[in-house]
Amino acid sequence: MTHEPPAHSRVAPGRLGRRASALAAALLIALPSGAFAREGVDVGPPSMMSKLVSADQVEAAARQQYAAMLQEASSKHAVAPPNHPQVVRLRTIAQRLIPFAEDWNPRAREWRWEVNVIGSRQINAFCMPGGKIAFFLGILEQLKLTDDEVAIIMGHEMAHALREHAREQMGKTAATRGAIELGAAIFGLGNGGRMVAGLGGQLLTLRFGRADETEADLVGIELAARAGYDPRAGVSLWNKMAAANRRGGNLEFLSTHPSGPTRISGIQAALPQVMPLYERAPKPPRRFDAALQGDEAPPRRSSGR
Numbered sequence: 001m002t003h004e005p006p007a008h009s010r011v012a013p014g015r016l017g018r019r020a021s022a023l024a025a026a027l028l029i030a031l032p033s034g035a036f037a038r039e040g041v042d043v044g045p046p047s048m049m050s051k052l053v054s055a056d057q058v059e060a061a062a063r064q065q066y067a068a069m070l071q072e073a074s075s076k077h078a079v080a081p082p083n084h085p086q087v088v089r090l091r092t093i094a095q096r097l098i099p100f101a102e103d104w105n106p107r108a109r110e111w112r113w114e115v116n117v118i119g120s121r122q123i124n125a126f127c128m129p130g131g132k133i134a135f136f137l138g139i140l141e142q143l144k145l146t147d148d149e150v151a152i153i154m155g156h157e158m159a160h161a162l163r164e165h166a167r168e169q170m171g172k173t174a175a176t177r178g179a180i181e182l183g184a185a186i187f188g189l190g191n192g193g194r195m196v197a198g199l200g201g202q203l204l205t206l207r208f209g210r211a212d213e214t215e216a217d218l219v220g221i222e223l224a225a226r227a228g229y230d231p232r233a234g235v236s237l238w239n240k241m242a243a244a245n246r247r248g249g250n251l252e253f254l255s256t257h258p259s260g261p262t263r264i265s266g267i268q269a270a271l272p273q274v275m276p277l278y279e280r281a282p283k284p285p286r287r288f289d290a291a292l293q294g295d296e297a298p299p300r301r302s303s304g305r
């Protein structure tokens with residue numbers, strides 16, 4: 001029996017060498033503005049509302065809640081062990097996506113990413129602030145997800161964390177709660193921490209607005225593309241979700257992520273921005289589709305794609 005170390009311990013933080021940064025500085029001076037239009041999707045700057053509560057406090061609340069969720073699941077023997085095939089698969093995929101996370105949020109360099117699989121038939125997955133990822137077995141098995149589709153969901157959920165959508169929501173809630181508490185939250189004084197803990201009570205079941213969902217879709221397909229996973233799987237994924245919904249099922253995910261033509265057409269419209277990234281990206285040396293896509297897949301496959 002092999003024991004894989006957790007994904008975060010195997011991911012080296014990226015470093016820009018001194019020469020590279022000197023070169024970048026020289027280029028910044030040499031090139032006219034506009035020459036640095038970023039390749040990939042464009043989602044604009046992060047929301048100012050997220051600045052109203054401290055990222056440290058939000059991430060601390062998420063850490064606590066994630067640990068509590070794991071503990072609860074563990075007491076029911078519902079946390080998949082590190083050598084579980086789906087855990088190995090998800091951690092392999094996460095390792096390919098994580099190096100591109102810091103482009104979206106420099107804090108991600110310090111995050112201790114965790115990826116776990118919960119033995120529940122619920123169709124659900126999330127990434128809490130600070131990089132705490134969980135997939136429920138239901139979403140993997142009932143939707144018979146391909147590796148590309150797993151990468152799309154993971155990228156989408158990571159995007160919520162990287163773009164600090166939970167922090168933004170807490171900021172909005174805090175903004176409605178009067179200046180004294182708000183001041184405490186901004187300066188980290190008095191009961192600010194407790195307030196964030198209170199606001200964070202629902203981190204596991206947070207529902208984001210449509211703008212945040214669109215943002216997560218776009219950032220998610222870009223993360224997947226850069227990691228060598230086909231961003232077109234965004235379309236097949238949401239079609240599968242919609243089909244599963246029509247069949248009726250335990251679609252926790254769809255209650256927070258309505259699937260519809262708008263979402264799919266938004267992804268389709270962004271594909272030209274990310275397909276070149278995908279085409280250039282090194283592809284995953286190891287794929288798990290055949291073995292883990294579900295009972296319709298043949299048990300064994302001769303060519304590893």
Ligand SMILES: [Zn+2]
Nearest residue numbers: 160213216257
């Ligand atoms: Zn979402």
